[in-house]
Amino acid sequence: MYTIGQLCDKAAISRGTLLYYDQIGLLKPSTRTAANYRCYSEQDLEKLRQICLYRETGMPLTKIRQILESAEDDTDLILGKHLQNLNQSMRKLQIQRQIIERLTVDKEIMPSEPGLTKDIFIEVLYKTGLNDIQLAKLHCEFERSFPEEHQVFLELLGMPGTEIARIRENCSK
Amino acid sequence: MYTIGQLCDKAAISRGTLLYYDQIGLLKPSTRTAANYRCYSEQDLEKLRQICLYRETGMPLTKIRQILESAEDDTDLILGKHLQNLNQSMRKLQIQRQIIERLTVDKEIMPSEPGLTKDIFIEVLYKTGLNDIQLAKLHCEFERSFPEEHQVFLELLGMPGTEIARIRENCSK
DNA sequence: TTGCTCCTCACGTCACGTGAGGTGGC
DNA sequence: TTGCTCCTCACGTCACGTGAGGTGGC
Numbered sequence: 001m002y003t004i005g006q007l008c009d010k011a012a013i014s015r016g017t018l019l020y021y022d023q024i025g026l027l028k029p030s031t032r033t034a035a036n037y038r039c040y041s042e043q044d045l046e047k048l049r050q051i052c053l054y055r056e057t058g059m060p061l062t063k064i065r066q067i068l069e070s071a072e073d074d075t076d077l078i079l080g081k082h083l084q085n086l087n088q089s090m091r092k093l094q095i096q097r098q099i100i101e102r103l104t105v106d107k108e109i110m111p112s113e114p115g116l117t118k119d120i121f122i123e124v125l126y127k128t129g130l131n132d133i134q135l136a137k138l139h140c141e142f143e144r145s146f147p148e149e150h151q152v153f154l155e156l157l158g159m160p161g162t163e164i165a166r167i168r169e170n171c172s173k
Numbered sequence: 174m175y176t177i178g179q180l181c182d183k184a185a186i187s188r189g190t191l192l193y194y195d196q197i198g199l200l201k202p203s204t205r206t207a208a209n210y211r212c213y214s215e216q217d218l219e220k221l222r223q224i225c226l227y228r229e230t231g232m233p234l235t236k237i238r239q240i241l242e243s244a245e246d247d248t249d250l251i252l253g254k255h256l257q258n259l260n261q262s263m264r265k266l267q268i269q270r271q272i273i274e275r276l277t278v279d280k281e282i283m284p285s286e287p288g289l290t291k292d293i294f295i296e297v298l299y300k301t302g303l304n305d306i307q308l309a310k311l312h313c314e315f316e317r318s319f320p321e322e323h324q325v326f327l328e329l330l331g332m333p334g335t336e337i338a339r340i341r342e343n344c345s346k
Numbered sequence: 347t348t349g350c351t352c353c354t355c356a357c358g359t360c361a362c363g364t365g366a367g368g369t370g371g372c
Numbered sequence: 373t374t375g376c377t378c379c380t381c382a383c384g385t386c387a388c389g390t391g392a393g394g395t396g397g398c
Contacts, residue, residue, distance in 0.1 A: 016389050058269045083273050093263050096231045100256050120319050127314040141300040146293050189363050208370050
């Protein structure tokens, strides 16, 4: 049996979080002492570990509750839906980054995170020994086999939409 | 002069948002009518357009207020900091995705978004005519010229940290 | 008595959305 | 009078964090 403080230490989680989970009924302590202290059992700890694991995926607590309460069959479905949400968020962030780049006056001042760019890839491919013809072929093979992924990849390199369209157009000719 | 409803239509923004911006003092109408209706001027519209533009980058309203009130010198700095926040969020999302993949029991059920994977890249490079030796060289050139970007790229392909470490280790030998 | 942990409200966060109840101009 | 837009509260959202004020066990 753990008091709330002991459980905080065990699970490396804050007291406020535990109080909140109790309040919304996500994780209630299995017992209380005579003095009304919360008593958490080993199973409670195990359930908390589960909750924390799902929480690390950014899943909202309502979904986590569904997973814990339902049969295992639903778990993958809920996870899959959540993955789609994450992908959606990624796309949103990429668009936001592009808008920032357009808004920036002085490009020099921007902190250059290790971000993938067109120039980096071209340089690496040249150094590996590829020539322009092979580079063009690379694009075409990419476009033919995985058109959607090709689009995603070019966006990721920070290319504007018009240039991407032009490249893909050239490939399909 | 626009009423609040007309401004909503012009800027494609909700009434509630405009009420909120007024409340927090971010965008107050320049005048009120005798009946206490909000009157927005052309400059108000222009300012709103600015706000919307920055909002599309996901920037919080407090930062936007700083940009609008301060000299232009600070704008790029604030944008740069915000860009770093976006990059941070991206990394977080990538980690969340990897955790989901580890949690999934039935991989088949997962919706396969157009996501970049190791296999896709390898296939495209093979089709372009590269052999295993050239692939190894590609890794090494990438590692030598842009080590941080190499790391980011491999993470993006969804590789687990241990495999990434192994690949980079091999290159530096 | 002093410290420590525990308890229960209750309010703050961020950027709005959504009513409720009432008013002004055609 | 009927519709329309406008107004001002005030509460709900999500997952907690942070006090305030009080209690129990050593």
